Ligand code: HEM
């Protein structure tokens with residue numbers, strides 16, 4: 176075999192080997208990424224607008240969200256998951272702030288961090304009106320703190 | 327014809343243990359014992375050299391495998407059965423609480439022992455040439471031990487487990503770019519849920535234990551290949567004596583001739599016949615005679631001591647398990663956060679740092695710590711193993727170890743609701 180032929184085949188062989196390893200690694204990561212998530216849905220309906228009072232936000236424990244309803248401004252939904260390490264924050268009507276029980280983060284009612292280790296404001300997520308007249312929340316869609324749904 | 331003797335001899339082919347040949351054959355004809363050399367230095371088996379901490383770690387691992395497999399007979403890794411099974415183990419299964427306690431306490435013990443073992447290796451300078459790589463293997467084993475303990479923590483599926491893993495995995499998601507993706511891959515979801523439980527279970531009972539077993543084998547093998555345990559500090563040769571053969575380097579010509587005169591009554595293992603006698607640590611010739619006296623057969627000297635260490639380990643774990651129950655709280659409830667929510671104790675130092683700065687405390691500092699640990703044997707070019715000659719290294723490591731211990735103590739005992747600084751002797755009304 177000629178030196179050149181040998182080197183060409185050798186390079187091609189090694190290249191294929193590395194490509195195969197790369198593809199396999201990709202396949203492993205993809206295999207481990209579930210195609211179906213068996214967990215509480217991230218896109219769900221929470222009831223009709225009339226279910227929610229004006230004033231202090233309503234806390235939905237299973238969905239871990241706060242539903243705000245304002246006379247002029249309409250609906251907004253904040254995630255109750257603390258941006259620090261994922262504990263569930265509580266809303267205090269006394270000071271109109273969110274308090275995290277875990278490491279003391281405090282958030283203003285617009286979600287901004289006031290105290291504590293939380294690095295980011297609370298997340299606001301999209302709320303829309305579904306065709307059947309129910310409110311639909313999509314946790315996969317993060318919106319700005321000024322997002323409002325007028326009904 | 328004695329059939330009993332036939333059977334015995336078909337299993338044990340060695341000569342009687344009363345002979346030197348028998349004593350060496352006991353070691354090297356036996357799969358489980360041949361990790362030992364046929365002969366050992368008595369001095370290396372002094373408690374004040376190793377503290378037997380590596381042995382303790384290994385024995386605790388054996389206890390964990392045994393009790394863990396027993397628990398597996400009654401455990402289903404799916405909510406809510408997982409929690410019901412823990413209740414059954416606690417109240418219904420015969421010996422259930424005892425086995426579960428043993429598993430829990432040896433898991434904590436293993437984390438403690440593996441850390442102390444690392445400290446001992448550091449302070450005796452035993453990571454230095456030619457043992458650098460075995461230190462690196464050790465760091466991997468330390469991380470695997472933490473991984474085992476962390477994955478095991480979720481399995482009871484109670485409030486403690488759920489929130490510790492929620493908080494713990496969120497610390498990881500602070501890693502830039504890959505953090506959130508890694509967390510999702512580990513949990514198999516966006517939050518801790520049924521897929522997370524199954525994944526942690528598989529990691530806990532199959533993947534990580536196998537990795538520990540494999541790396542432990544490499545760890546032990548390397549001890550032998552690096553010339554046995556390091557020489558105790560008090561046996562280090564006087565300064566200025568000539569260096570002998572070093573692993574990985576050709577011997578200097580004048581040093582090749584250290585073969586001792588063959589003694590007739592002595593049994594030689596292959597490794598002793600190989601040219602130059604496997605002296606990896608230096609013995610000045612004046613000390614050689616004393617050296618010879620220090621060497622004894624592994625049987626019974628080493629095996630007896632290792633056996634005692636095993637007995638002490640198992641007995642202590644059993645004693646603890648008789649009197650202290652492993653905690654089991656209410657069933658995991660994602661809607662209700664306990665206050666404060668804490669990661670497992672060995673990650674509380676991390677959590678303490680994260681409560682000050684998420685990115686630096688949760689990602690940068692720990693990554694640097696692991697890197698620094700791995701790099702120690704390569705950064706530390708000082709050949710001396712004497713404490714007095716490595717002041718800077720000793721000082722730096724002590725700060726590192728103490729900082730970890732202090733942070734863990736603060737995180738465990740001094741953090742109350744809202745992560746406020748609360749001394750453990752103050753009781754806060756209404757706090758659970
Ligand atoms: C082959 C080895 C192992 C097996 C088969 C195993 C198996 C199990 C099983 C089935 C459980 C669930 C039942 C329970 O929670 O008690 C469990 C829990 C646990 N394991 Fe392991 N395990 C092994 C090794 C380890 C190691 C090396 C560690 C840590 C160093 C560890 C730490 C834990 C912890 C902290 C728990 C929670 C225990 C508790 O709730 O009381 N395990 N293990």
Ligand code: FES
Nearest residue numbers: 257259260275278
């Ligand atoms: S999880 Fe909210 S402050 Fe840490």
